[in-house]
Amino acid sequence: MRDALEDQLQQHGISADDFSDLMIRLLDRGVLCRDESKREAELYDRFLQVQPLVEDYLWVLRIRLLHESRFNMVRIFPPGAEVPGLSDSDDSFNSGLRERLNQQEVSLVLVLRAEYDKALRDGQVDELGQVMLSLEALSLSHRHLLGRPLPENAGERQILLRRMRQLRLIRSPGDGTLEDGEGWLIIRPGIISLVTDTALSQLAGGVVLDDENPIDEHPDLAEGAN
Structure with missing residues (x-):
């Protein structure tokens, strides 16, 4: 799986380190907005280059992704979360990614x-x-x-x-x-x-x-x- 991913990244002109950087940021923050900063603009543009690979990676983890291209924004949601704009998921378990707001x-x-x-x-x-x-x-x-x-x-x-x-x-x-x-x-x-x-x-x-x-x-x- 790793070799296949690296082959796909190479075809897209993205290094494994750059892909890892993107995924760590997305999983850590849960959202990317292109107009937030120069750094997020760079990561969002990188996401566009490898969007199918990002979606496949998150699919394995059952993490849901919402890409609002009109607003240059990407947001991810844990398994089972109800997400406006996405069809309902059958997942119903709690996740460590789930963020509890006060x-x-x-x-x-x-x-x-x-x-x-x-x-x-x-x-x-x-x-x-x-x-x-x-x-x-x-x-x-x-x-x-x-x-x-x-x-x-x-x-x-x-x-x-x-x-x-x-x-x-x-x-x-x-x-x-x-x-x-x-x-x-x-x-x-x-x-x-x-x-x-x-x-x-x-x-x-x-x-x-x-x-x-x-x-x-x-x-x-x-x-x-x-």
Whole structure:
């Protein structure tokens, strides 16, 4: 199998080390966005060169791959995860790749998806499928939908936003940062692949994540790989 893979890589002009580098990054982060950085642009372009080989490699591990070519984004999901845009999988076991978001992170992901859908309905999505949102509007939406504000502590709030950025769900506009409480953020279109319509409808119906409705009772938030 290794020899066959190396032969295929050679035909594509990719070394085994470069392929290993790509797979380690993808399995570690769970997502590649071409516009995130020069490094991710390089890895995404490498993925395009050997996409069938990447898919075959992940298929053996039963890891699911979603390639959103319109947005130059690749995201992987563990076996059994429900993934918007992909047919259901028969796998039902838990996986060590399964990433458990905490309650605050799940709540914010849901709010970001709700805001994205609102902008989509209002035609406020740019040509890259992105949505601009002020941090003030995000805070108001969080309070309105979930009955509680974002963390008041600036450090906790920045950790939470940084986590959303690591998941490639948001980014800062231009050269700006997410440090300013009166600033702006950009919601990436990849939010659609991480939150199912069922989870969104539960939020609209008033289902709130709290001690009586813990994270484990909301399986419709697709779980990505680390």
